[in-house]
Each structure stands twice: as C-alpha cells, then as structure tokens.
Amino acid sequence: MTQTHAYVKGYRIPGQDAICLSVQAGDRVQVASVDGCQGCEVFFASDNGYRLPVSDAVTVGPANGTLNLMAANGQASNRLKARFQNWQVKEAALSDAYTFTAQALPDISPEQDVTLVVVAAGDNMAVDAHQPTTELKVVHYAQAPVDLPEPLAEPVQEIRVPHSSARTYEVKAGQWIQIIDVQGKQSSDFIAFDKAALEAGQEKMIDGTATRTNMGLSLPQPGLFSKFMDEDQQTMLEVVQDTVGCHDSFLFACSPKFYEDQGYFGHISCTENFNNALKKYGIQPRSGWPAINFFFNTYVEPCGTIGFAEPWSRPGDYVLLKANRDLLCASSACPDDIDPANGWHPTDIHVRIYDENEQFTRSIAYRTIPEELSRMTKQTGFHSRTSKLTKHFAEYRGYWVATEYEGWGVNAEYLACREKVAMIDLTPLRKFEVVGSDAEVFMQYAITRNVRRVSVGEIVYSAICNETGGMIDDGTLFKMSDRAFRWVCGDPYTGKWLRELAEKTGHQVTVRESTDQLHNVAVQGPNSRALLQELIWTPEHQTDVADLAWFHFTIGRLGGPTGTPVMVSRTGYTGELGFEVWCHPDDAETLWDVIWEAGQAYGIAPLGFDALDKLRIEAGLIFAEHEFCPETNPFEAGIGFTTPLKTNDEDFVGRQAIERQAPESRHKLMGLAVQSNEPVHHGDKIYNGRFPVGVVTSATFSPILKKQIALCRLAPDFAAVDTELEVGQLDGQQKRIPAKVVALPFYDPERTRVRS
Known part of the structure; x- marks a missing residue:
C-alpha cells in the first residue's frame, strides 16, 4: 500500500552547512543537488540503532568531508561546530555516517523515528579552482504538520495567538520579538506601549506618523x-529580520465599523480583541487602534489610493524585532474572513521572545525565482571591517553593502578614487564556474561576445541575452583554462539560466556558483597599481601586477610565496585605473587589513555605493534595471560593442531577434548635460515639446564636471549630440528642466586613464 503524505516542507542547505530533521516512521526525506554536482553526508544526531539501507554508490564510515571541514577552523567550520553543539550531536555520530555522491543522493523512508543530520560537505575552494561546495535542496514529506520553524535561539517565552484573537505579553529592553505567520497568509496587528510610561499613567505607544x-x-x-x-x-x-517585506502602517487595525460598513454586524475585530486584552492594564478602549499590521499586503496606487490583496507570507515567515525599552506588546491573529486580507481563512500567529544576550544579524528575505524558499541577506567577508567605519548599509542582491562612510562622505570617497586610491567591497557580484569539455562552445552560445578570441588569463566584458534579445545581465568572463571559465555578473538568476541552457543544448559542462567561496574588493584610482604591486607576490609563470594589462588577471599571494592566496584582475566600475582582488572569505579580513594599512601612504579611502554610482555614471557605465532590463537589447543599452554581429558569424542566444531589428530604429543610450541644479531622476521622461522622446535612466551631480549629468535612452530622431530637450516632472507638463544631449562617457572620453 502506498504511503501518502499530507504535509510537505522544503529546506535549503547552503554549501558547507547542515540541517537537522526530526523524521517520524513512515515519513520520506529526499535530497537533491541544485547544480547536479554536490554530494552529501548523512548521520543520526543520536545512536538509536537504526541503519539506512545502502547501495554500492554509498560509503558507510567516518563523515570525512564534515570532519575535514570542521578541522579547517574557518567561518564554515565555526558555523558547523555551533550547529552540532546546538543539536547535541555526539562525536561518535560522525564516525558512523553515510556519504552519498551527487549522482546517488538519498531518498530516505525510515521505519522508526529518527533525527537526521544532512551536511553539504566540502573543502574551501582556492581562488584558481572550480569546485565550490554548493547548495542542496531537502524535501520532507511528513504525515503530521511541521507547525513552526526551528527557533532562532532558545526562547524565553512562547505565546500562541489563536486565530481571531489577541494576546498581550511583556518584554524587557534588549529582548527580541519574533512574530511568526504559522500557516501563511495571516495578518497580525501589533501594538506596543512604553511600560514605564504606563506605570506613570501615560499611554505612550508606537506612532506611525513619527x-x-x-x-x-x-x-x-x-x-x-x-x-x-x-x-x-x-x-x-x-x-x-523580515522574511516577507510587505506589511502595512497606513490603516487602523480592523474595527467594528469596518465590518458594519460592509453589512457584517457583530463580527469580531482586532480592535475589540485588543480592547479586551488590554483592559487588565487599565488601558482605555478605543474605536480603532493604530497598529503595525504585519503580513498585510497593502499597496498604494500612483493616484494615492490605498488597496490590499492576499498576503504574500508563506508558512513560517516572520518578523524579528528588538525592544529598545521595557514594553507591553499586543499581537493579534486577524479575524477578517470577508475579503482576501487573510487568504479568506484566518489562522494562528505565534510569538517567540529571545533573551537580550542573544545576537541576530540584520537580514531581509529575497527570492531568485518565485517558487524557491526565501534567502536572507548575508554579510560579506569584509563586513567586520567596513562596519567599523560606517553604519550606513543597504541591502543589495542579498548582501549588506556600505552606501557611504562616516568621516569621509560621498564626495570625499569619490575624489579619493579620482585623485588617489579607494577600496570598495564588491562581494555581491555573483561568480559561476563553467567547466567541461564543451565550456568554450557553450559560452560562445550563451553570451554575445566572441569567446573564441579570448586567451587564457584574459577577461572579456559581455552581455547575456534571452531569446528576444533582451539583456538578462552583463558581466565579465574570465578564461581560467581551455576548459574552465568564470562568469562574474550581478544577477544570481543568471546561474540558473545557464544551467537550464546547458541542459537544453546538451553541452558537456557544469555550472556551479562559487560566490560563497570568492569575495572581492575593488582597489581603484591613479595610485592603485603602485599600492598593489607592493603587496602582491606572483610566481614566475604569472604576470606581475605592475605588468598586468587591462582586462587580464593574475594569480598570486599577499606578501610572498607563503602568503594569502589571491587573484588580481585589472577590472573595475569607475572609469579609473583599477584592480579587483579576489580571495576566500576566510582571508577577507587579512586582505582588507593589508591593503588598508599599506594604502595610508597613498591616501586611501573606503568607497561606498553612493560614490560608486557617481563614478560609473560619469564613466558611462551601465547598471541593471536602469540602463538595461530583459526588454532592452545590448545596442539599446549602449554596449553594442559586446555584440559583434559582423565579425562573429556564430549563433548566440538572442541573435536572431537582435538582427531582425533595424539599426536605424533602435533607441540610443546617450548623455544629458542638465542645465539646472534641479535634480532629475531615474524614470523621468524626456520631452521634445509636447511629447516624450526618451527617459532618464540614471542621474547624478558630477563634482569634477561641476554640473548635473544623466544617462538617458532616446528615440534615434532626437539622439544627436547638442540636441536641446527637456526633462519633464510631475505630469511631464507642469515642470520642465532644460538639458542638452552629449556623447558618452562624460569623463575621460578616450578612456586613457583606465587603460594607462
């Protein structure tokens, strides 16, 4: 008789990480490799005598991959040791493990209750290697519901808020509040009062306007x-922390009036539930409570109308808050069942309180593809150093990046790069190892550049397009060897697209993401070569930094033949002479410290993303979702040179669609010299008289040119240099800002500095 499983729960195991699962007899656990290349090790958290059935493809014995990783004493080792301690994994368990290859990953259906540990084990990858430890997917088919996600730490309080009710709870200053949507699509109103003020007779609470x-x-x-x-x-x-990112702070918690206005007299409401729950604290009832409504999918139309739809939250999604003072809090599980606010079916909310001594990193959830589990923002290997210099961080492509640095500021950082030397953490760039006998022919088809002309040690900048000719991404391709390439780009989705393309075309290649094994800083500015050639030792068969040509790379070490391994490329995103230095994240702090200390003699400054934006706009360099998107081909994005239709007679993805487009009809990426100090912005339309003829894609004030400049995409009829146009704001008619079309780049038109 076939066993049916009513509940399905998915998990992600990043490379060099692990999960612990409580599995009941009759459940089923499947493990799969995202890129088809990653194996796993499985063992029991405690020995209960149960053994898994094995085949010839499975090795039984010590978990060597896990043991080697733990012995490495790096970030991954420390993380794994902490997990095992938390799960109470006994040392003996690692001696009695099952090792599965990527071609024979487990499908486990235990005959008794067990606690499984699954490890995506593997060694650290060298900067010139191509075998990163990569992600595993685990699916648990269970007969009983997995009610809640694992606690983030040991809770000091657990509060269940049954559907259509509210609960109060007290937290101390410094404690952490995790509000969990148990089954998904359930809104939870939240209010908090200053406890000391309440005791003094004042109702001081969260204020949305402030x-x-x-x-x-x-x-x-x-x-x-x-x-x-x-x-x-x-x-x-x-x-x-926030795993949803869509909430509401505009409206009252639902109230009797809300339901009565729609004909539902006597319907229970969050406001009434709050009134009843707060009564024992002497708090006066209200006809409507101004609340933060977590997981409520509210949106504002361009005309200002507020609307809502079904929540985006999935089972186990949560928001983590930190209390800055002693608080009285109240959380509801909203009873609204008359519209989509709770997916038409109110369910429970769960609250966990954690001790003030716990530490949790800031993170926002994102998804590369809609159906996958959410991913949380990471810190780069350089974060411990950059965070000492600034509190100004923004989330970019799943990582925290500094926007500007305290004590410097945007203009000082910008000028250091133009006049001396600056260093920026560019770790969020995604790295993919494309390896195999068909690597060259595959990349020739996958990207627009002529890969056949690229030599080992050389780098080429290219677009990567979909079938319509629209740009998926841009990036740089490193030819590591005749059968190994490294693609470095911005969008994490590009790796999935490359894997799917390889499967579709049948090319003998593997595409593995190495981002977690390769972190990088850019060292940019006139003094960058002098600085790095002091620091980087290269073996005789590798190019010295002093001789490294533009768009080439070399392999070396910091300080000497026994120093930290690094890769150095003569690339950048600033329009200045510059380099990028690549290392394993375990070596990131050392790399930063060495460059920073030696750089003091050269006037080094840290560089944030706000200053980088000024630099790249001046240099006419494009940025995703500004100068290009999947509806923009390389010619329209201003990088037609990456798509040599005349000199490359081989096919590539999107070529036919691009060739069908008449060159004369293409919109063109041009520069705008804005003849006003009124700021213009990405998305502003550009007008010739009454009608729009283009759009601003990026804009900034250039300190070196002493005027406001913008990148823009224009209809070909109005793209000639010196054409006078206007940027329209408000409705495009009420406000106009004069501008003149200019050639790109704005700065160093012949690009002599970057080539020097």
Missing part, C-alpha cells in the same frame, strides 16, 4: 531605516 517622518519610509525595514518610534520621536523597537 516613524514614517523620521525613517523616510512607509514601513521600517532591516538596515539603517529600521526603527519604530513613539510620539516623542524616540525609538521603541527596531526591525532586525
């Missing part, structure tokens, strides 16, 4: 703008 005014956001989110404030504009709570 919060929005001071944060400059409709709702706080992890990062710099993460605070909920009271009416005195003092912080009450901070948002530390």
